[in-house]
Amino acid sequence: MKEKKKYITRLKNKYRLVILNDDTFEEKLSIKLSRINVFVLVGGSVMLLSVGMIFLIAFTPLREYIPGYSSNEVRRDALKLDMRADSLSRQLALHNQQLRTIQKIIKGEDIDSAYSEVEDSGIVKPESDALEASVMENNLREFVETEDRFNIPTNQSALSHFSFFTPLNGVVTSSFNPKENHLAVDVVAEKNAPVKACLGGSVLLAQWTSETGYVLVIQHNQNLISVYKHNSALLKSQGDIVRTGEVIALIGNSGEQSTGPHLHFELWSDGYPMNPEIFIDFSK
Numbered sequence: 428m429k430e431k432k433k434y435i436t437r438l439k440n441k442y443r444l445v446i447l448n449d450d451t452f453e454e455k456l457s458i459k460l461s462r463i464n465v466f467v468l469v470g471g472s473v474m475l476l477s478v479g480m481i482f483l484i485a486f487t488p489l490r491e492y493i494p495g496y497s498s499n500e501v502r503r504d505a506l507k508l509d510m511r512a513d514s515l516s517r518q519l520a521l522h523n524q525q526l527r528t529i530q531k532i533i534k535g536e537d538i539d540s541a542y543s544e545v546e547d548s549g550i551v552k553p554e555s556d557a558l559e560a561s562v563m564e565n566n567l568r569e570f571v572e573t574e575d576r577f578n579i580p581t582n583q584s585a586l587s588h589f590s591f592f593t594p595l596n597g598v599v600t601s602s603f604n605p606k607e608n609h610l611a612v613d614v615v616a617e618k619n620a621p622v623k624a625c626l627g628g629s630v631l632l633a634q635w636t637s638e639t640g641y642v643l644v645i646q647h648n649q650n651l652i653s654v655y656k657h658n659s660a661l662l663k664s665q666g667d668i669v670r671t672g673e674v675i676a677l678i679g680n681s682g683e684q685s686t687g688p689h690l691h692f693e694l695w696s697d698g699y700p701m702n703p704e705i706f707i708d709f710s711k
Contacts, residue, residue, distance in 0.1 A: 590671075593708065593709060600615050621676075626645070626648075642654070642658070656692075
């Protein structure tokens with residue numbers, strides 16, 4: 428107890444801080460202090476300094492110069508970039524999915540197998556009905572499916588502003604006929620005649636299939652796709668950029684479905700087959 432009182436007494440002891448001129452010993456400043464005054468002064472100064480630093484960091488632009496601190500603008504930009512990257516990833520996934528589906532269709536595989544490639548896109552493979560349909564319902568469904576199968580939208584107005592280049596000059600031996608499931612035109616020409624791109628675009632697919640031989644698919648603007656089958660040789664590879672009228676292949680007789688040297692030419696717009704003869708004159 429005595430030691431505690433002694434300690435308190437020491438804290439209250441008065442001291443004088445005197446500043447003298449070293450040459451004349453003239454007193455310039457004299458301050459009476461105690462240990463308690465010193466502790467309070469130092470503690471108060473530290474607190475004021477801390478409050479000032481917090482104010483500068485929280486309410487002034489100086490906070491942006493502190494390492495590791497990110498401003499609201501930087502966070503917004505980072506969020507926008509993250510959303511854009513996510514959107515691009517989704518678009519890339521959809522593009523790859525479209526390419527795989529086109530490959531399956533060109534190879535002649537069952538379209539149901541394409542559903543396994545599109546689970547992430549929200550397209551769900553239709554399942555069998557849980558309830559058995561009546562005979563009348565089955566007949567009506569069969570009639571509607573038959574009508575819809577051949578009721579292909581032409582969408583001609585959407586392609587009217589395109590200036591198509593004739594991919595191959597020759598004789599059309601088989602025209603566009605959806606009722607016979609021939610969604611293309613077959614053009615016969617001289618052996619090894621050059622096949623040209625009807626429009627500029629990027630090569631979506633360039634490969635060999637047993638049914639259609641050497642196949643080349645070009646992606647154009649506004650969801651337009653042109654397909655060139657049964658070639659003897661391909662002069663472009665997947666990912667190449669082609670110009671309108673540029674030679675992309677040579678006419679051939681490749682593939683099990685080919686009956687002679689010719690070009691099997693398809694035109695698709697927004698997923699629907701188009702009649703190429705409406706837009707292109709192959710007899711030029």
